Amino acid sequence: MSWEENVRRAVPYVPGEQPDKPNMIKLNTNECPYPPAPGVRRVLEEFDPDTLRLYPDPQAGELVRALAQYYQVEDSQVFVGVGSDDVLAMAFLTFFNSGKPILFPDITYSFYDVWAQLFRIPYQTLPLDGEFRIRREDYRRENGGIVIPNPNAPTGIFEPVAVMEEIIRDNPDSVVIVDEAYVDFGGESCIPLLKKYDNLLVVQTFSKSRAMAGCRIGFALGNPKLIGYLNDAKFSFNSYTMNRLTIRLGVEAVRDRVYFRETVGKVIATRERVKDELAALGFTFPDSRANFIFARHRQAPAKEIFSYLKSQDIYVRYFDRPRISDYLRITVGTDREMEALTGTLRKFL
Amino acid sequence: MSWEENVRRAVPYVPGEQPDKPNMIKLNTNECPYPPAPGVRRVLEEFDPDTLRLYPDPQAGELVRALAQYYQVEDSQVFVGVGSDDVLAMAFLTFFNSGKPILFPDITYSFYDVWAQLFRIPYQTLPLDGEFRIRREDYRRENGGIVIPNPNAPTGIFEPVAVMEEIIRDNPDSVVIVDEAYVDFGGESCIPLLKKYDNLLVVQTFSKSRAMAGCRIGFALGNPKLIGYLNDAKFSFNSYTMNRLTIRLGVEAVRDRVYFRETVGKVIATRERVKDELAALGFTFPDSRANFIFARHRQAPAKEIFSYLKSQDIYVRYFDRPRISDYLRITVGTDREMEALTGTLRKFL
Numbered sequence: 001m002s003w004e005e006n007v008r009r010a011v012p013y014v015p016g017e018q019p020d021k022p023n024m025i026k027l028n029t030n031e032c033p034y035p036p037a038p039g040v041r042r043v044l045e046e047f048d049p050d051t052l053r054l055y056p057d058p059q060a061g062e063l064v065r066a067l068a069q070y071y072q073v074e075d076s077q078v079f080v081g082v083g084s085d086d087v088l089a090m091a092f093l094t095f096f097n098s099g100k101p102i103l104f105p106d107i108t109y110s111f112y113d114v115w116a117q118l119f120r121i122p123y124q125t126l127p128l129d130g131e132f133r134i135r136r137e138d139y140r141r142e143n144g145g146i147v148i149p150n151p152n153a154p155t156g157i158f159e160p161v162a163v164m165e166e167i168i169r170d171n172p173d174s175v176v177i178v179d180e181a182y183v184d185f186g187g188e189s190c191i192p193l194l195k196k197y198d199n200l201l202v203v204q205t206f207s208k209s210r211a212m213a214g215c216r217i218g219f220a221l222g223n224p225k226l227i228g229y230l231n232d233a234k235f236s237f238n239s240y241t242m243n244r245l246t247i248r249l250g251v252e253a254v255r256d257r258v259y260f261r262e263t264v265g266k267v268i269a270t271r272e273r274v275k276d277e278l279a280a281l282g283f284t285f286p287d288s289r290a291n292f293i294f295a296r297h298r299q300a301p302a303k304e305i306f307s308y309l310k311s312q313d314i315y316v317r318y319f320d321r322p323r324i325s326d327y328l329r330i331t332v333g334t335d336r337e338m339e340a341l342t343g344t345l346r347k348f349l
Numbered sequence: 350m351s352w353e354e355n356v357r358r359a360v361p362y363v364p365g366e367q368p369d370k371p372n373m374i375k376l377n378t379n380e381c382p383y384p385p386a387p388g389v390r391r392v393l394e395e396f397d398p399d400t401l402r403l404y405p406d407p408q409a410g411e412l413v414r415a416l417a418q419y420y421q422v423e424d425s426q427v428f429v430g431v432g433s434d435d436v437l438a439m440a441f442l443t444f445f446n447s448g449k450p451i452l453f454p455d456i457t458y459s460f461y462d463v464w465a466q467l468f469r470i471p472y473q474t475l476p477l478d479g480e481f482r483i484r485r486e487d488y489r490r491e492n493g494g495i496v497i498p499n500p501n502a503p504t505g506i507f508e509p510v511a512v513m514e515e516i517i518r519d520n521p522d523s524v525v526i527v528d529e530a531y532v533d534f535g536g537e538s539c540i541p542l543l544k545k546y547d548n549l550l551v552v553q554t555f556s557k558s559r560a561m562a563g564c565r566i567g568f569a570l571g572n573p574k575l576i577g578y579l580n581d582a583k584f585s586f587n588s589y590t591m592n593r594l595t596i597r598l599g600v601e602a603v604r605d606r607v608y609f610r611e612t613v614g615k616v617i618a619t620r621e622r623v624k625d626e627l628a629a630l631g632f633t634f635p636d637s638r639a640n641f642i643f644a645r646h647r648q649a650p651a652k653e654i655f656s657y658l659k660s661q662d663i664y665v666r667y668f669d670r671p672r673i674s675d676y677l678r679i680t681v682g683t684d685r686e687m688e689a690l691t692g693t694l695r696k697f698l
Contacts, residue, residue, distance in 0.1 A: 002522045003548045004574070006447035006493060012584030015407050026403070035399035049393055050384035052563040052598070054375070055556070058364050082431060085587040093467075098355035118442075118585040144355060173351045199352045207404070214401040214593035225353070235361030236467040238434040244563035245594055249401070 013114045016317050025340055027331040028315040030153075030182075030292050032211035034266065034334075037259040039252030040212070043245070052244060058235070060242040066254040067219055071191055076224035079231060080250075082241050084181055084205035084218030088147075089115050091201055091220065094233040095175035096121045100144035105134060107324055109153045109179065121145075128152075132286055134159050139167045146171060149179040151187050154319065154329040156288030158187040165190075168197045175226065177201045182290035184209035184264050185271070191221055198223045201230075208291055209264050210253050217242070217250045267291050271332040277342045278330075281349060296326040300349060308348045314341055362463045365666050374689055376680040377664040379502075379531075379641050381560035383615065383683075386608040388601030389561070392594070401593060407584070409591040415603040416568055420540055425573035428580060429599075431590050433530055433554035433567030437496075438464055440550055440569065443582040444524035445470045449493035454483060456673055458502045458528065470494075477501075481635055483508050488516045495520060498528035500536050503668065503678040505637030507536040514539075517546045524575065526550045531639035533558035533613050534620070540570055547572045550579075557640055558613050559602050566591070566599045616640050620681040626691045627679075630698060645675040649698055657697045663690055 016029040064078045071078075081087040092115040096102045099122070104112050106125040116123040126138040132155040139146060146167060151158040168176045168190075176199055178190045183204065190202050201222040207213035220230065234241070242250075253260075271288065278285065278295055285295040296302060306318040306328055317329040332338065365378040413427045420427075430436040441464040445451045448471070453461050455474040465472040475487040481504045488495060495516060500507040517525045517539075525548055527539045532553065539551050550571040556562035569579065583590070591599075602609075620637065627634065627644050634644040645651060655667040655677060666678040681687065 003444070003524050006444065006523075007578045008443050008446040008582060009578070010443075010581045010585035012581045013588055014584075015404075015588040018404055018406055029404055031404060032402050034402065036401050040401065041398045044393055044396060044398055047393060049390040052385050052389065053381050053383065053560040055364075055367055055378055055380060055562040056565070057367055082587060082590055082592075085589070089586050094357050094359075095352070095355065097357040114585045118582065174355075175352050211402040213404040213589075216405070216589055216592040229356045229358070232359045232361045233357060233467065235363075236359035236463050237438050238431060239362055239364040240434070240562075240565055241431055243431075243565040243592075243595060246592060 010118050011114065013111045017315060019315060021313055024313040024315060025333065025337045026315050027333050027337065027341065028317045029213070030208055030331045031213045032208060032263065032267065032291065033332070033337060034211055034263045036211045037253045037256035039256050040249050043248045043252050047245060047248060056240055056242060056244045056247060058239045060247050063242065063247045063250045066251045070254050071221060073191070073194065073221055074224065077194065077221050077227055079220040079222070079227050079234070080242055081218050081234070083207060083216040084179070084203050085111060086241065087203050087218040087220045088177070088179065090230055090234055090237065091177055091203070092116065092121060093119050094230050095201070096145040098144035100142060102145040102147065103139060103141070103143045104147045105152065107132060107152070107155060109149050112147055132157055134163065136163050136166055140170050143171065143174055145174045145177070147177040147179060149181065150190070151182045151288070151290045153182065153290070154292070154317070154324070154327070155286050155294050156182070156290040156292055157286045158289035161188050161190055161193070165193055168193060168200050172199055175199050175201055177203060179203050181205045181208055185291045186268055186289040194221060194223060198225065201226060206250060206253060210260065211263060212249070212253055215246055215249055217246060267332050270335055270338055274332060274338045274342070281342065281345055292329050292331045294327050294329050296328070297349070302326050302328050305345070305348065309344060312344050314344055359467050360463065362460045366664060368664060370662055373662040373664060374682065374686045375664050376682050376686065376690065377666045378562070379557055379680045380562045381557060381612065381616065381640065382681070382686060383560055383612045385560045386602045386605035388605050389598050392597045392601050396594060396597060405589055405591060405593045405596060407588045409596050412591065412596045412599045415600045419603050420570060422540070422543065422570055423573065426543065426570055426576055428569040428571070428576050428583070429591055430567050430583070432556060432565040433528070433552050434460060435590065436552050436567040436569045437526070437528065439579060439583055439586065440526055440552070441465065441470060442468050443579050444550070445494040447493035449491060451494040451496065452488060452492045453496045454501065456481060456501070456504060458498050461496055481506055483512065485512050485515055489519050492520065492523055494523045494526070496526040496528060498530065499539070500531045500637070500639045502531065502639070503641070503666070503673070503676070504635050504643050505531070505639040505641055506635045507638035510537050510539055510542070514542055517542060517549050521548055524548050524550055526552060529553045530557055534640045535617055535638040543570060543572060547574065550575060555599060555602060559609065560612060561598070561602055564595055564598055566595060616681050619684055619687055623681060623687045623691070630691065630694055641678050641680045643676050643678050645677070646698070651675050651677050654694070654697065658693060661693050663693055
């Protein structure tokens, strides 16, 4: 079968398990434990299914406008896609095209090297320091682009905007992507820097703070030129990515500022409580500003805790990788879910 | 701004206009004039919006199984994506990777050369004959892959499966993609050939015969090895492309065989009637087996007819391109819409 010789071989990203058991406690893929905004329910009630016969607006204009309004930027500064993975993949394809290696931390979102391999972009990972912090001076070398999640995943560590600004300023010849999937849980966005730097692309998602992982909406903000290039690539790949329902659902989710603040506030409050409880149980962890805690126990191996929790239908995430194989990434769920978690941990330990 | 030097420049596909006027007659993007299956409405009524907080099944297993059952293939032979454009783009990226030119007709779906350019795949277009038919002997040269729509767009011409089989058989070292977006309107699918040829990928869509352009569902059928490679690439690009609602909506649409046959039957009946009326008005056209008619008038220039129809809020598609600039592509709408069209044409001519 010699057609096989010409196949682009890819080593795919492995997403977290998506078990579907009736009484499981799912703390493994950083979903929001609360439902989407009430307006989302109304969309489903009022949506005319007959309109599904028609193509959606390829620009997803209504959603673009809602996001532009929310973040106080121009419509021409907003790009939307099928989850932030779609947005990031298109950005890698569009901007990381120089032949020079792109830079990102050694411990980070594990999709970056997968995209680089898929698109044959050379890359270099830069080791975080012993505390999992970015060494900003590392980002002063020649490169074909930079991508940094802030807060970082899976550590949850937030780097001050001033650190990000230095990196953006030091690299005017590269597009710098700041992946802010978790920024709403107590970080600070780089969006205000868009006014000063034309090489900055900020990427966010509806999957975490907006409780819509099941909907697949991500977006990027940047200067109009940069967004224009991204749209050209997107329209060379697939014109109609955002379906009619998703556009409407996304609009209603963005508009409800009060519900958004409440939801995020509850997650943060729970996270801070859980930090104390985990510490009391003998865990240590970097100070998370995300909706998860990256924790290791002083004695018990992470892999054993992971397996025990799983046997009790509590799912957390374990990465069998260098430097982080002692850690568990635990999503912040509801208070009740977190009590069940700490109770189960207490029993095991 | 020297980051711009490294941008992948793409000349995007330009989709048909998506006007949204209250009384317009939209015959320009080959949508189905009838609503999706009744089960689609039920999904919207019964869907629990709270579940949108959770990621979808990355395998879209329920939809894959429904399609496998419908087409009587194994689950491992089905790949789903965000419209057939997503499926085709992933297939181009995955399979057209040899450095040798891929082949497709000179008059065809205008996204093929856009994808080739985006992914830097060399390509060669092979001229259709004077009747817009494929010259099968052209497909015997060395190539890095082949893609042929059947029925072809925008001509509507269907080539017998035997012709496709020859091309597939002649090219065991290439993946041959048969793009069957319009096959349900009177063509015959190459799906049965999957048993004989491991280099065949058949791509179809929910946007036409299943009346769900607004939902964005496409799929490919092939042997498990080929589908496996496609999934590896997909999981290297974006794990979660099909959202929770879309998966459910797609399943219900596939299951309703009776409604599907009725809808397709109505479109075909209207098309055949309209053919007679267009002929009586002085139009000529290849014999369409799709949900559109590719027609030219004996006297009146296509561009003028197009503009007049648009002034009357009737939208058809005009391609200002070599060899086809005398033609209009007219989607088959409801009987009432087509009466309005032919009435307006009568007035103009």
